[in-house]
Amino acid sequence: MSTQKTVRQPADVVEENELRLDQDKAEQIVDALNTELANAYVLYHQLKKHHWVVEGAEFLPLHKFLEEAYEHVEEGADIIAERAQALGGVPVSGPANQQERATVEFEGEDVYDARTMFQHDLEMYGDIIESMRDSIELADNLGDYATAEILREILVTLEEDGHHFEHYLEDDTLVLEDATKER
Numbered sequence: 254m255s256t257q258k259t260v261r262q263p264a265d266v267v268e269e270n271e272l273r274l275d276q277d278k279a280e281q282i283v284d285a286l287n288t289e290l291a292n293a294y295v296l297y298h299q300l301k302k303h304h305w306v307v308e309g310a311e312f313l314p315l316h317k318f319l320e321e322a323y324e325h326v327e328e329g330a331d332i333i334a335e336r337a338q339a340l341g342g343v344p345v346s347g348p349a350n351q352q353e354r355a356t357v358e359f360e361g362e363d364v365y366d367a368r369t370m371f372q373h374d375l376e377m378y379g380d381i382i383e384s385m386r387d388s389i390e391l392a393d394n395l396g397d398y399a400t401a402e403i404l405r406e407i408l409v410t411l412e413e414d415g416h417h418f419e420h421y422l423e424d425d426t427l428v429l430e431d432a433t434k435e436r
Contacts, residue, residue, distance in 0.1 A: 262343055264350075270341035278395040283342030285388040286333050289404070291345050291354035292381045293330035297323050299359055299377065303370045315367060315421070322374075322414045329407040336403055356384055371418050378415035385411065 262268060267280045274282070300323035307315045334344035345354050352359065357380050360373045385408045392401035 268341040286337040
């Protein structure tokens with residue numbers, strides 16, 4: 254077992270990159286990517302929690318949808334982390350650091366009804382979509398068109414999933430709101 258404890262790159266340092274993106278520009282983009290990465294993992298954990306605790310007559314389709322949604326978020330997070338590393342940065346990776354870095358907030362440990370959980374998720378999706386658009390604009394303005402394109406592809410999936418949350422929150426349902434109401 255190795256006992257080597259040499260730090261190869263401090264977490265807050267962006268090193269020169271082989272993609273020939275100016276150091277100052279790379280630092281700004283890595284900073285934005287780490288915010289997007291942190292946001293993704295806050296959303297991921299909230300979706301995962303909802304996947305675990307959702308109940309009711311519509312359990313199975315909601316359970317499956319939430320699984321697909323958190324898998325999409327995790328795939329996007331992985332791509333973001335790898336891009337930050339390619340630009341000479343260190344992806345934010347610890348749960349405490351991710352939560353501190355994120356611009357969105359986890360709803361907490363309490364369990365809510367499915368509609369409330371989905372409303373919380375949709376709100377977080379909206380906040381992340383806005384942040385992602387800002388990061389895309391930053392990357393474009395700094396001439397990092399590849400990062401902008403990568404984020405655009407992730408944004409498409411986020412918007413599609415967010416739109417599905419909207420559909421689930423519509424009033425039309427086959428499940429009665431209150432089965433005890435008299436007809």
